[in-house]
Amino acid sequence: MKTNRTITRAFCVELQQELSIVAARREYFSQELPRARFNFLCSSEPCRALGVKITGVRYDVKPQEHPTFVAAHYRANPNYEHHADCEWVDEAVETAVGQEAESEAESELRKVKRKLDDYIDVFEPTINDRVKSGPPRGTPDDAAPEKTEDIALPVETMKAKQDKQNRTSNLERLVDSFRQAQASLTKEELALLTLRIPGQGEVSLRAYFRHIKFAQLNDERRVLYGGGLVERYGTGFKFKFFDRLQGKLVTLYVSPSQMQAYRSSRYLSELLSHADEVRFFTVFALGKLVASPSGKSVSVEIEDLRHLAIVLGPSKDAEETSSKGPAI
Numbered sequence: 001m002k003t004n005r006t007i008t009r010a011f012c013v014e015l016q017q018e019l020s021i022v023a024a025r026r027e028y029f030s031q032e033l034p035r036a037r038f039n040f041l042c043s044s045e046p047c048r049a050l051g052v053k054i055t056g057v058r059y060d061v062k063p064q065e066h067p068t069f070v071a072a073h074y075r076a077n078p079n080y081e082h083h084a085d086c087e088w089v090d091e092a093v094e095t096a097v098g099q100e101a102e103s104e105a106e107s108e109l110r111k112v113k114r115k116l117d118d119y120i121d122v123f124e125p126t127i128n129d130r131v132k133s134g135p136p137r138g139t140p141d142d143a144a145p146e147k148t149e150d151i152a153l154p155v156e157t158m159k160a161k162q163d164k165q166n167r168t169s170n171l172e173r174l175v176d177s178f179r180q181a182q183a184s185l186t187k188e189e190l191a192l193l194t195l196r197i198p199g200q201g202e203v204s205l206r207a208y209f210r211h212i213k214f215a216q217l218n219d220e221r222r223v224l225y226g227g228g229l230v231e232r233y234g235t236g237f238k239f240k241f242f243d244r245l246q247g248k249l250v251t252l253y254v255s256p257s258q259m260q261a262y263r264s265s266r267y268l269s270e271l272l273s274h275a276d277e278v279r280f281f282t283v284f285a286l287g288k289l290v291a292s293p294s295g296k297s298v299s300v301e302i303e304d305l306r307h308l309a310i311v312l313g314p315s316k317d318a319e320e321t322s323s324k325g326p327a328i
């Protein structure tokens, strides 16, 4: 059968793991050179047993600000039929029977979500201590939560299939989803999207992201973001935001020892190695703003490097017209 749901996870043959495309991108760029592309199979067991391939698109391209934004995503391979029990096949989705109970608002929301390659319903920002204390070697840092939380419960009814939600604890995945929503939806469509944060309730997706210039001290339950430049301190770095907060410089410092202890430090270093080629970086951080003791500057403090995502700004040699800075 053909799939009709948006494919948000696939099984990576080389890593023997089920991954979101954002996690696959991180693993791809964490390889030593020369990097090898991955092969993906459908995440559903019966399809995998049949060798049903999935195509990974743009996971070998670093996240970057670009006028024509194309998100990394999975796509069904037209040469393969999926098993009837495949989680990405849902007969109810396109039928009138599946939609008759839907209100106009629900139908509108469903259509907006379908415009995105990886819509996130639930974001779990809490760092899992079990994972934090020592993931098995070679395990992507978000694989454990995705493995347990992203997989829907066994499908017993069509209703259960329809209720399936995209859950993740991977901030970079949420950031990619938000960036695609910003780039491809109208303001009105973006306003319809909500995000559930366990322990915090439902918030509007737009409001969960706050540009640094509109941030407030001790406003810690949001993703703070903004453009700026990086200074390296050995393997560590200091990010200086362009925008000031109440006239004060805002920075985010990551020490060499934090970098050395981080599983994906090679990926972060790879992104930061482009400092001379890009106009700026955009940093997304789930942290809190703390005033320096002198009161002259403000720092963004994050508990864990998994609460940081970096996007490359436009290349310096790109057209001048695209130099408006990071989208707000």
Ligand SMILES: [Zn+2]
Residues within 6 Å of the ligand: 042, 043, 044, 047, 052, 082, 083, 086, 087, 088
């Ligand atoms: Zn399948």
